[in-house]
Structure formats: C-alpha cells, structure tokens
Amino acid sequence: MADAWKDVPVALPAPGRMAAFELDGLELVLCNAAGTACVLEDRCPHAEAALSEGRLEGNVLECPLHGGKLDVRDGRPVAAPIRRSVRTFAVRTTGEQLQVEIHHA
DSSP, X not given: OEEEEEEOSSOOOOTTOEEEEEETTEEEEXXXXXXXXXXXXXXXXXXXXXXXXXXEETTEEEXXXXXXXXXXXXXXXXXXXXXXXXXXXXXXXXXXXXXXXXXEO
C-alpha cells in the first residue's frame, strides 16, 4: 500500500465553512472546524449527498439531504439517519500549504 501526502488545492476556509475539491479521483471536502482543518470524503454514507452542501457547526457537519450529522474529526455518525462513518484523511501543514494523506491499495 502506498501512502502519499498531496497538496490541498483549495485554501482553508473561514471557521465553520467548507470547501469541496477533487484530488486523485476522490471527491473531498476541507472543513474548518473551529480553526482545525479536517478532510473527509464529500459523500454522505446514508444517501450519497454532497456533504459540502451541508452545514458545519463546531466539529459537527449536518448532511443537507436528511439532516444526519457526522463528526468531521473522525467521520463517525452523531445523529440519525447516518449510521456508518465517512472516510476521513490525515491533514498536515508544511509551511503555508495544507496537505492531505491519500491511501491507495
């Protein structure tokens, strides 16, 4: 398995905001959770909706379709109807650049 740190192609948005982007064929969303950068797959595990169109409050992202909620730090569900975790990715800062770790099989 090869892991690679890749530059995030969007700037960190303001706290409580999100920015969708594509990287290595993955649809991802960069969240600013009260000053902490978090990256997760931009797809609700319940209904396949784009999470980037939802609402972020603190560490909790609400899906725009059915109102299910996830913790952006680890992808775990915190409110129904979401029952499965969403895939999350490690984030680091090198200088002024955010990077995300992409895992490939």
